[in-house]
Amino acid sequence: MRIIVCIKQVPDPQASSSGTKVDPEAMRVIVPQGTPPVMSPYDENALEAAIRIKDAHGARVTVISAGRNLAKPVLRKSLASGADELVLLEDAAFEKLDSYATAHLLVAAIREIGEYDLILCGRQAADTDAGQVGSGIAEILKIPCITAASKVELSDGKVLVERVVSDGFEVIEAPMPALVTASSEIGDLRYPKLKDLQAAQKMPITVRGAQALGIDAAGLKRVNLVRLAEPPRRKTECRIIGGETPEEAGANLALKVKEAKLL
Amino acid sequence: MAEYKGVMTYCEIAEGSLPSISREVAGFGRKLADDLGEELCAVLVGSDVGNLAQDAIGLGADTVYVVDDPLLKEYQTDAYLSVMEKVVRKMMPRILILGQTSVGRDLAPMLAFRLDTTATLDCVGLAIDPGTKLLLQTKPVFGGNAQATFTSDFCPQIVTVRDKLMPPPEPDASKQGEVITLDAGLDPAAIRASLLKRVTENEGGVRLEDASIIVSGGRGIGSAEGFDQLQELAALLKGAVGASRPACDNRWLAPNRQVGITGKIVNPDLYIAIALSGSIQHLSGCAQSKSIIAINKDPEAPIFNYADFGVVGDWKKVLPAFRDKLKELLPG
Known part of the structure; x- marks a missing residue:
C-alpha cells in the first residue's frame, strides 16, 4: 500500500487573517511581517487521513511538495507526524504556478514514483483557494477522484469516502488507485512528539528540480492574473450597546433590535 | 479559438x-x-x-x-x-x-x-x-x-x-x-466511483440558505450543549442556526451548518453572531446579510467592524437576557 500526499506550503492563514494587504501595482498579496510558512491546512487534513490509514492497514506514505524556496523544517513536520518519505520539487521556475501547471508538475513527480494506490490532496490551498489541483492530477492520471472528503477508509481493496455536500454527506466507493481531496472535517493533523520532530530534521529527503523532472512548469501556465484588489468591505458603524451588567446589556440589545425593526 | x-x-x-x-x-x-x-x-x-x-x-x-x-x-x-x-x-x-x-x-x-x-x-x-x-x-x-x-x-x-x-x-x-x-x-x-448512499442532515429546521434570521456561533461557544442555547433563540425567531468552521470541525454542529468560504454563503435579513470572532473566511460567507448583531467578549474582535449593533460581554450572560427580553417584546 503506497499513499502519496501532496502538500503546499503557504503563509500561515491564522497569522495572516488580519493585516493582509494588497499591492495592486505589483499584483501581490502582502502578508504581515513575520507570518510563518506552514503546510496548507486542508493538506494537513489529507496527511492525517493518510497516517490513519497507515496506522490501520500499514502503508508507505510519501509526501510531495512543490515550490520555490521551500521551508524544509516546516515540510519535515510531515515526516515527524508519520510520513515515510518527503519529495520536494524545488525550482525558481516553480513559483506562482497556476492549477494547470501545478497538477502537471505533481503528476511528473508521481509518475517518477511510479506505484501508488491512493493520492490525497487538500480540497483547496489557503492562499490561492483554487480548489483544482487534486481533481487535475486525477484527470491527468485517469484515476477516479472524490472531492471534499470528511472521512477516508479502506474496505475490501477499495477506498470508501464520506463526502461533504450542502445538505449532508455522501458515501462513495472507488477502486484504487484513486485520488481523494480532504476537507477539514477529517480532523487536525496529529501533533508530532518532540523526539520525532528532532529525528525528522535528520531524515534524508529527495529534492528534484525542473531539469531533473524534465518539465517546463512555467510554460504550462494557462491562466493570467490581470488584476489584484482589496476585497470590498461592508461599511458599518457598530453601535455598542452597554449596560450595568452583561444581562442588562443583553436586554438593552433586545430593545434596540426591536426599535431598529430588525425583527 | x-x-x-x-x-x-x-x-x-x-x-x-x-x-x-x-x-x-x-x-x-x-x-x-x-x-x-x-x-x-x-x-x-x-x-x-x-x-x-x-x-x-x-x-x-x-x-x-x-x-x-x-x-x-x-x-x-x-x-x-x-x-x-x-x-x-x-x-x-x-x-x-x-x-x-x-x-x-x-x-x-x-x-x-x-x-x-x-x-x-x-x-x-x-x-x-x-x-x-x-x-x-x-x-x-x-x-x-x-x-x-x-x-x-x-x-x-x-x-x-x-x-x-x-x-x-x-x-x-x-x-x-x-x-x-x-x-x-x-x-x-x-462510472468508477460509485455513490453508495446520500445522508441528509437537516434536523427538520429551516435551511441555512433559506433562513431570514440566522443565529451563528463560533469557537467561543465551546460545546455542542452551548449550541442548544443558540437553537433555542433560533426557534424563537423562526430562524436557523449556523456556525464557524472551528465549531463545525469540533462537531458541535453538523458540517452543513458551516457559514463561510468553505461552507455556505448566506444573506439573511439578520445575522446574529455569538462568540464568533469573525475571521475573513467566515465573514466572506455572511457579510452580505442585511443587518449583523455581534455578541463577543473581545472588543477587538473583527466581527464588530461588520456589525450594526454589538454587545461586548460573555455570551453565557448576555444571550439568556437577550432572549428573555425578546420573548417579552415579540408578539405572541
Whole structure:
C-alpha cells in the first residue's frame, strides 16, 4: 500500500487573517511581517487521513511538495507526524504556478514514483483557494477522484469516502488507485512528539528540480492574473450597546433590535 | 479559438426544479451572452428533467440541451463528467458557467482538465473584456483577503459563480427557445466511483440558505450543549442556526451548518453572531446579510467592524437576557 500526499506550503492563514494587504501595482498579496510558512491546512487534513490509514492497514506514505524556496523544517513536520518519505520539487521556475501547471508538475513527480494506490490532496490551498489541483492530477492520471472528503477508509481493496455536500454527506466507493481531496472535517493533523520532530530534521529527503523532472512548469501556465484588489468591505458603524451588567446589556440589545425593526 | 461561440450554463436541478443558484447562473449567462452578442444555451442533466426545459428558456436560454437518462438520477462525478464532456465537445461554447455548489466545485475542475482547458471556481464577478472579448473572472483569494481577476486564452472558459451575488432574473413564460435532446450514451463501466448512499442532515429546521434570521456561533461557544442555547433563540425567531468552521470541525454542529468560504454563503435579513470572532473566511460567507448583531467578549474582535449593533460581554450572560427580553417584546 503506497499513499502519496501532496502538500503546499503557504503563509500561515491564522497569522495572516488580519493585516493582509494588497499591492495592486505589483499584483501581490502582502502578508504581515513575520507570518510563518506552514503546510496548507486542508493538506494537513489529507496527511492525517493518510497516517490513519497507515496506522490501520500499514502503508508507505510519501509526501510531495512543490515550490520555490521551500521551508524544509516546516515540510519535515510531515515526516515527524508519520510520513515515510518527503519529495520536494524545488525550482525558481516553480513559483506562482497556476492549477494547470501545478497538477502537471505533481503528476511528473508521481509518475517518477511510479506505484501508488491512493493520492490525497487538500480540497483547496489557503492562499490561492483554487480548489483544482487534486481533481487535475486525477484527470491527468485517469484515476477516479472524490472531492471534499470528511472521512477516508479502506474496505475490501477499495477506498470508501464520506463526502461533504450542502445538505449532508455522501458515501462513495472507488477502486484504487484513486485520488481523494480532504476537507477539514477529517480532523487536525496529529501533533508530532518532540523526539520525532528532532529525528525528522535528520531524515534524508529527495529534492528534484525542473531539469531533473524534465518539465517546463512555467510554460504550462494557462491562466493570467490581470488584476489584484482589496476585497470590498461592508461599511458599518457598530453601535455598542452597554449596560450595568452583561444581562442588562443583553436586554438593552433586545430593545434596540426591536426599535431598529430588525425583527 | 474562433470556432468556440456562445455562453453555456450548467443548470443544476434540485428536487425536480431549478434552485435559486441555477436561476442566478442563468442571469449571469444572459448578461455575458448579450455583451458578446452571442447565444445563451442551458444544459439540463438528470433523469426525467425534460419538463424543466421551458423554465430554463423563461430564464433567458435561447437553446436548452436535455440529457435524460435513468443513470443520471443522482449526481455522480464520473457519469456527469462524461455527459458534460460530450456536450461541451459537441457545442463548443466560449464560456461555461456552473454554480459554486457541491456539484459545481466537484465537476468544473475535472471537466476543465478533461477538456484540457482552465476553470476558475467561486467567482464573485464575471465580465467580458471589451477589447479581447475574454471573460474576466474575479474570485476571492487568500481566504477572502484579496480579490484576483483572471483570464484564460483557452476555451471553453469554465467558471463557477458563488450564490446570492445578485437576485435571479424574473422568469418570462412567453419567451421562445429551442429544446434539443441529446443522448447520454453512458457506459456504466465509465462510472468508477460509485455513490453508495446520500445522508441528509437537516434536523427538520429551516435551511441555512433559506433562513431570514440566522443565529451563528463560533469557537467561543465551546460545546455542542452551548449550541442548544443558540437553537433555542433560533426557534424563537423562526430562524436557523449556523456556525464557524472551528465549531463545525469540533462537531458541535453538523458540517452543513458551516457559514463561510468553505461552507455556505448566506444573506439573511439578520445575522446574529455569538462568540464568533469573525475571521475573513467566515465573514466572506455572511457579510452580505442585511443587518449583523455581534455578541463577543473581545472588543477587538473583527466581527464588530461588520456589525450594526454589538454587545461586548460573555455570551453565557448576555444571550439568556437577550432572549428573555425578546420573548417579552415579540408578539405572541
